[in-house]
Amino acid sequence: MATLTDVIDRPTSQSGLWSWITTVDHKRIGVLYGVTAFIFLLLGGVEAGVIRLQLAVPDNTLVDPDTFNQMFTMHGTTMIFLVIMPLSASFFNFVIPLAIGARDVAFPRLNAFSYWVFLFGGLLLNASFLTNQAPDAGWFSYANLTEKPFSANQGLDYWALGLQVLGVSSLAAAFNFVVTIVNLRAPGMSLMRMPLFVWMTLVTSILLVLAFPVITVGLIELTFDRNFGTNFFVPEGGGDPILWQHLFWVFGHPEVYILILPAMGIVSEVLPTFSRKPLFGYPVVVFSGVVIGIMGWAVWSHHMFTVGLGPVAVSVFMITTMLIAVPTGVKIFNWIGTLWGGQIDLKTAMLFALGFVALFIVGGLSGVSHAVAPSDNQQQDTYYIVAHIHYVLFGGALFGIFAGVYYWFPKVTGKLLHEGLGKLHFWLYFIGMNVTFFPMHYLGLNGMPRRIYTYASEFGWDGLNLLASLGYLVLFVGTLLFIVNLMISLRKEPDAGHDPWDAPGLEWKIASPPPVYNFAKIPQVEGLDQYWIEKRRAEAEGHPITEPEALVDPSTIHMPSPSYWPLVTAIGVLILAAGMLVDTGWDYIRFPIPFIGGLISFIGIVAWANEPPAKEHAGGDHHPEAAHGGGHLAVAAVAEHPGGGATHSVRLLCSNCNNQLSSNFRFCPYCGGAVEDPAEPHHQEG
Amino acid sequence: MAHQTEVSHHAPEEEHPTSTGINNRKLLMWVFLSSDCLFFGSLIATYMVYRGQSLVGPYPVDIIDVPITTISTFVLLCSSFAMVRALAATNENRQGAILFWLLMTAFLGAIFIGFQVYEFNLFRSEGLRIDTNLFGSTFFTLTGFHGAHVTLGIVWLLGLAWVAKKGRLGPKTALDVELAGLYWHFVDIVWIVIFTLLYLIGGFDTGPAGDPSLVPHSITGFLGLI
Numbered sequence: 007m008a009t010l011t012d013v014i015d016r017p018t019s020q021s022g023l024w025s026w027i028t029t030v031d032h033k034r035i036g037v038l039y040g041v042t043a044f045i046f047l048l049l050g051g052v053e054a055g056v057i058r059l060q061l062a063v064p065d066n067t068l069v070d071p072d073t074f075n076q077m078f079t080m081h082g083t084t085m086i087f088l089v090i091m092p093l094s095a096s097f098f099n100f101v102i103p104l105a106i107g108a109r110d111v112a113f114p115r116l117n118a119f120s121y122w123v124f125l126f127g128g129l130l131l132n133a134s135f136l137t138n139q140a141p142d143a144g145w146f147s148y149a150n151l152t153e154k155p156f157s158a159n160q161g162l163d164y165w166a167l168g169l170q171v172l173g174v175s176s177l178a179a180a181f182n183f184v185v186t187i188v189n190l191r192a193p194g195m196s197l198m199r200m201p202l203f204v205w206m207t208l209v210t211s212i213l214l215v216l217a218f219p220v221i222t223v224g225l226i227e228l229t230f231d232r233n234f235g236t237n238f239f240v241p242e243g244g245g246d247p248i249l250w251q252h253l254f255w256v257f258g259h260p261e262v263y264i265l266i267l268p269a270m271g272i273v274s275e276v277l278p279t280f281s282r283k284p285l286f287g288y289p290v291v292v293f294s295g296v297v298i299g300i301m302g303w304a305v306w307s308h309h310m311f312t313v314g315l316g317p318v319a320v321s322v323f324m325i326t327t328m329l330i331a332v333p334t335g336v337k338i339f340n341w342i343g344t345l346w347g348g349q350i351d352l353k354t355a356m357l358f359a360l361g362f363v364a365l366f367i368v369g370g371l372s373g374v375s376h377a378v379a380p381s382d383n384q385q386q387d388t389y390y391i392v393a394h395i396h397y398v399l400f401g402g403a404l405f406g407i408f409a410g411v412y413y414w415f416p417k418v419t420g421k422l423l424h425e426g427l428g429k430l431h432f433w434l435y436f437i438g439m440n441v442t443f444f445p446m447h448y449l450g451l452n453g454m455p456r457r458i459y460t461y462a463s464e465f466g467w468d469g470l471n472l473l474a475s476l477g478y479l480v481l482f483v484g485t486l487l488f489i490v491n492l493m494i495s496l497r498k499e500p501d502a503g504h505d506p507w508d509a510p511g512l513e514w515k516i517a518s519p520p521p522v523y524n525f526a527k528i529p530q531v532e533g534l535d536q537y538w539i540e541k542r543r544a545e546a547e548g549h550p551i552t553e554p555e556a557l558v559d560p561s562t563i564h565m566p567s568p569s570y571w572p573l574v575t576a577i578g579v580l581i582l583a584a585g586m587l588v589d590t591g592w593d594y595i596r597f598p599i600p601f602i603g604g605l606i607s608f609i610g611i612v613a614w615a616n617e618p619p620a621k622e623h624a625g626g627d628h629h630p631e632a633a634h635g636g637g638h639l640a641v642a643a644v645a646e647h648p649g650g651g652a653t654h655s656v657r658l659l660c661s662n663c664n665n666q667l668s669s670n671f672r673f674c675p676y677c678g679g680a681v682e683d684p685a686e687p688h689h690q691e692g
Numbered sequence: 693m694a695h696q697t698e699v700s701h702h703a704p705e706e707e708h709p710t711s712t713g714i715n716n717r718k719l720l721m722w723v724f725l726s727s728d729c730l731f732f733g734s735l736i737a738t739y740m741v742y743r744g745q746s747l748v749g750p751y752p753v754d755i756i757d758v759p760i761t762t763i764s765t766f767v768l769l770c771s772s773f774a775m776v777r778a779l780a781a782t783n784e785n786r787q788g789a790i791l792f793w794l795l796m797t798a799f800l801g802a803i804f805i806g807f808q809v810y811e812f813n814l815f816r817s818e819g820l821r822i823d824t825n826l827f828g829s830t831f832f833t834l835t836g837f838h839g840a841h842v843t844l845g846i847v848w849l850l851g852l853a854w855v856a857k858k859g860r861l862g863p864k865t866a867l868d869v870e871l872a873g874l875y876w877h878f879v880d881i882v883w884i885v886i887f888t889l890l891y892l893i894g895g896f897d898t899g900p901a902g903d904p905s906l907v908p909h910s911i912t913g914f915l916g917l918i
Binding site for chain 1 (some may be wrong): 710711712714719720723724726727728730731734735738741742743746747822823825826828829830833836851853909
């Protein structure tokens with residue numbers, strides 16, 4: 007390996023396709039996540055269209071039952087794992103390092119690896135369409151419908167392996183963001199000075215770290231059942247299908263919060279900005295988010311009220327489920343409190359955030375109605391549940407995400423999205439969403455089961471179904487308008503400036519789009535809403551801030567070099583998983599291809615670990631020690647401690663509060679003051 | 693992925709100051725291990741749920757050989773001692789000792805894996821395969837994934853030994869050894885749980901399912917004894 011990595015230099019392209027393939031820049035990776043997930047959104051939308059067309063009239067024969075099953079399964083799986091999660095990840099990537107005043111995430115190459123594995127997992131899942139064996143057992147694939155006798159083709163193998171690959175991506179990203187948020191905050195940004203979106207990202211990442219291994223085990227057992235003849239979920243062999251439900255929902259309920267908490271974080275950024283007021287009750291909102299993250303582990307069986315767990319289990323989960331509505335309600339009141347008395351500016355981002363609050367209340371209320379086990383018995387597996395999930399995931403998560411798109415688009419591109427088209431987009435979405443999904447409450451309570459491919463006219467479900475299908479058309483037009491808006495806005499000259507909304511977050515301090523090194527000078531944080539503090543102070547002093555932080559020569563700031571190896575390792579992971587689909591039927595080596603994938607991943611990891619640092623660029627010589635970071639550490643602190651290596655064992659006293667600190671601290675944990683280094687002059691010019 | 697040995701030839705490894713003072717890579721390893729806890733937790737839960745539920749034999753009491761596995765368990769625990777010595781040698785910069793203890797750790801791990809291969813083959817010849825019954829499915833899945841973890845650890849240790857042979861491990865790069873150590877000790881601890889549940893407690897289970905009197909060492913019975 008040494009010879010290999012010594013021969014291959016690190017890639018150096020700064021532009022063109024190759025630079026995107028080898029990038030480790032969190033901003034570019036964020037854009038890659040966003041674009042890819044948006045394409046999957048269109049795909050999932052088309053699948054929804056097939057469902058709505060088929061159900062528009064009774065006794066419809068547009069698609070056969072098998073195709074219909076594939077459509078709703080892939081629609082649910084796509085929207086959850088390939089759209090909402092990666093769209094959230096797109097914001098994590100782009101915004102988090104900027105919002106905490108860092109130069110990149112803690113492990114930039116691991117971050118690139120997460121993206122590639124996500125892309126390949128999505129492609130693997132959708133490759134099932136090419137062999138006409140798309141998974142067809144619903145997005146939670148209940149056993150024992152998923153076992154070989156009932157799902158004989160390879161659809162469920164695509165599903166299980168695709169989700170495993172996506173799990174690798176989510177876990178790698180979650181590890182990265184926990185470390186980034188815990189360790190890479192700018193001096194002074196104590197936990198309770200972190201923007202709400204950063205907090206929600208931290209909670210979401212911790213949930214991912216703990217929830218994904220559970221579904222990993224469930225999927226392993228399912229794969230073994232289908233390919234190696236085990237009986238984990240097969241009653242004939244003594245197995246219990248209910249175990250799958252438990253494993254799935256122990257993962258699945260925290261997953262629901264993984265989907266919604268990032269959107270709550272986004273909305274908690276947008277509402278204060280456009281109300282010109284700080285978030286009402288910030289500590290309470292943080293606390294509620296953390297409580298939701300913890301309590302999310304104690305409610306999973308409310309998905310299983312009808313399987314017969316017994317009155318004690320049902321009562322306990324009923325009570326915990328109702329309790330979790332409390333922190334959620336607290337957040338809603340805090341958002342309303344934020345609006346109260348504010349100077350509300352109804353920009354498109356604000357409209358989407360307000361839409362989020364309104365629609366999430368509807369979804370939350372129908373959620374409380376499922377928490378009541380007796381009424382849930384009536385609602386289980388009906389369109390009432392479909393209505394609920396779409397109010398919280400479309401009206402909730404997706405509206406929050408679109409609020410974020412309109413809010414941060416100028417930061418990503420330097421260009422504002424067109425406001426008129428944006429408002430039209432909002433209203434089409436808001437109306438279309440309600441027309442599509444509100445009738446489903448009635449349909450469900452009138453007994454229409456979910457997952458049926460058609461229905462007879464005498465049930466009396468025709469009118470509302472047709473209405474829901476018309477609502478889909480409105481959403482379709484809304485999505486087209488958004489694409490038009492993107493096209494128009496991307497073509498115009500940059501017009502956004504660095505801070506179009508007079509926003510509070512650190513990310514608005516720097517130019518749009520941000521320079522590759524983010525902050526020329528790592529900011530010092532004095533409180534919550536740091537950029538507001540700075541702007542108000544500057545105004546009071548009579549020289550308002552109108553310019554972003556001045557750009558510097560990028561070669562003076564050491565940034566991690568691009569790398570081939572995350573992509574190579576990810577390709578290995580793809581071959582490892584996809585190879586499981588090829589059963590040779592031979593005695594001892596039934597599955598040879600995964601070994602090839604494993605070998606490629608192994609080579610990738612070894613090369614990754616031994617990768618040489620980039621060739622020194624001009625002007626970089628005065629950070630010789632930083633080059634040895636090999637790109638796996640963000641070097642935010644290096645500019646502050648150019649000779650940092652020498653000061654390791656020095657004990658420091660905080661100049662503010664006189665507490666003793668380890669020199670490893672970047673800021674005083676007692677008072678938030680920056681740690682000055684007595685051994686080195688504190689020069690930050692780079 | 694955690695194998696992040698540096699090629700810093702002479703320069704000391706830079707430890708960047710962080711907000712908490714904890715090294716990024718060390719924190720990453722802890723977060724990864726917390727995730728792995730849930731992974732093994734779910735596998736162990738599956739085993740416990742299906743304990744005594746096999747419809748056909750062989751049952752644990754027919755197969756499990758506690759004395760033999762006690763030996764391999766002892767070997768694995770000794771490997772943790774060797775790992776501790778390897779880290780101590782790295783901190784004290786005793787180059788020969790670093791290499792020796794790293795290789796010793798890997799060697800003891802390999803002996804453990806050898807025992808496992810022997811055990812798997814023995815069980816197979818005695819009629820227990822992964823698709824025989826629930827005991828076979830849960831046993832081979834759980835111990836198999838543990839064995840895969842140990843194997844990965846051995847590869848990691850050998851990689852470190854290769855770096856050590858070039859004289860690149862020392863006090864400045866002790867974190868490279870410490871991370872492998874965290875992983876190795878974690879995998880060891882998981883084995884202690886597995887050995888206790890699958891061998892000491894579950895190893896005497898008889899079948900078939902549905903007759904509690906035939907499951908004398910069920911968890912409740914065990915707790916009752918205490």
